[in-house]
Amino acid sequence: MTELNVSNIQFFSTGDGPGIRSTIFLKGCNLRCPWCHNPETVSPYPQTLVYAGSGKTVSYGIRMKIDEIIEAVMQDADFYSSSGGGITISGGEPMLQAREVAELCKRLRELGIHTLIDTAGGVPWENFEEVLPYANCFFYDLKTPDERVCAETVGGDFHLIIGNLKRLVSSLADVHVRIPLIPGVNSDDDSLKKSEKLLASIGVKTVDLLPFHRMASSKYDAMESTYAFRDTEPLSEKRIEEIKSIFNENFSVTVER
Ligand code: SF4
Numbered sequence: 001m002t003e004l005n006v007s008n009i010q011f012f013s014t015g016d017g018p019g020i021r022s023t024i025f026l027k028g029c030n031l032r033c034p035w036c037h038n039p040e041t042v043s044p045y046p047q048t049l050v051y052a053g054s055g056k057t058v059s060y061g062i063r064m065k066i067d068e069i070i071e072a073v074m075q076d077a078d079f080y081s082s083s084g085g086g087i088t089i090s091g092g093e094p095m096l097q098a099r100e101v102a103e104l105c106k107r108l109r110e111l112g113i114h115t116l117i118d119t120a121g122g123v124p125w126e127n128f129e130e131v132l133p134y135a136n137c138f139f140y141d142l143k144t145p146d147e148r149v150c151a152e153t154v155g156g157d158f159h160l161i162i163g164n165l166k167r168l169v170s171s172l173a174d175v176h177v178r179i180p181l182i183p184g185v186n187s188d189d190d191s192l193k194k195s196e197k198l199l200a201s202i203g204v205k206t207v208d209l210l211p212f213h214r215m216a217s218s219k220y221d222a223m224e225s226t227y228a229f230r231d232t233e234p235l236s237e238k239r240i241e242e243i244k245s246i247f248n249e250n251f252s253v254t255v256e257r
Contacts, residue, residue, distance in 0.1 A: 001067070004100045007041045007060045007092060009072060012079070015256055017116040017137065019085025022073040026091040026101075027061050031120055031154045033143060034228040035182050037216045041092035049222035058222075066104050074111065086114030086136070095119045098127035105134035118178075121164045122156035128164060137174040139208070140165055144186045145194040153185055162198070169203050178208045178256075181243060183232050187212075192246050200250050207251040211240050 007025040010016075016023045028044030029036075040047055046061030064072075073087055080086050087108055094101050094117055105115045117131060118139040142165070143154050150158040168175050177199055181187045186195065199207065212234055220227035235243075240255060247253045 001065050002100050002103050003063045003065050004069065004097055004104065005044060006062055006064045006069070007038075009069070011073075011076060013088065016088040016090060016118065017086065017139070018114070019083035020076070020079040021085045021088050021116075022076055022080075023088040023090050024069060024073070024104075026089065026094045026097055028096050029091055029093040029120075030096060030122055031093065031143075031156045033154045033180075035180070035185075035212060035232075037213070038090075038092070039216060039219055039223060039225060039227075047223065049219060051218060051222045066100070066107060069104060070107060070111070073108075074113075077111075077113070080113060084114075086116065088116045088118055088139075090118035090139075093120055093123065095121070095123040095127045095131065098123065098130045102130040102134055105131060109134055109136075120154075120156070121161045121168075123164070124160075125164055125167060128168060132168075132171060132173060135173075137176070138168060139176050139178050140168065141178050141180065142195060142199065143180065143182075145191060145198045146186075149185065149191075162202075165204075166202050175204065176206045176208055177204050178210055180210045180212065181235055181240065182212050182229075183235060187235060187239070187243065189246075192243060196247060196250060205252060207247050207253050209240070209243060209247070209253065209255045211235055211255065211257075 005027045007027040010023045013021045013023040025041050029042045040060045048057050048059045050057050108115050114136045116137040117135045120141040144150050147158040
């Protein structure tokens with residue numbers, strides 16, 4: 001029986017795709033973004049976070065059979081159909097579990113449920129080939145348009161990530177590029193222009209901007225991990241609007257709050 005390495009499932013999620021959704025966060029990621037908003041999903045191993053102030057503990061990481069996942073998420077099936085929602089599979093890097101994700105999407109598709117994969121793309125193209133026939137939509141992160149910055153910040157194979165994005169767009173999949181706006185990394189004018197040029201050359205049509213925030217600080221504390229962006233100021237509303245207008249010229253743009 002096929003199992004997935006699940007971090008946690010978030011029900012009634014409204015920021016991870018259209019309509020009301022359940023987001024299945026998978027555990028394990030092959031990148032190391034120092035600003036990561038979901039640090040508890042990066043390690044593939046189970047973890048328990050202990051929050052110092054309240055003493056609250058939260059555990060992440062459980063192997064779940066596909067039947068168990070479907071039973072859990074189908075409890076909200078009425079909400080998906082009434083809102084145009086569905087299931088988002090995120091992480092971590094869900095495409096590291098491509099074969100299992102493909103099977104889950106296939107089962108959900110048979111039940112008439114919309115599926116969306118949220119990926120950073122740094123996996124062999126064969127992984128996408130497994131999932132492509134069954135997923136309705138992809139959110140694809142562009143962390144940086146610059147190979148050097150990629151190597152110095154998130155790691156991973158820049159050419160593989162961009163190559164997969166090109167192939168995904170060429171395959172006529174429904175692809176929305178997501179750009180996390182990280183101060184000091186990719187939100188200066190030069191980087192943004194480079195991102196814009198790169199995405200236009202690939203034929204991307206829609207871009208979601210995700211401004212950096214520090215809401216994950218307490219998770220890093222509870223994990224006793226270093227958080228390099230603890231003192232980084234989020235971008236101002238004015239700057240976010242300026243950035244939006246840069247992308248507005250060639251793309252359909254949304255800002256995720
Ligand atoms: S790709 Fe996503 S989950 Fe992985 S480290 Fe980066 S932000 Fe975190």
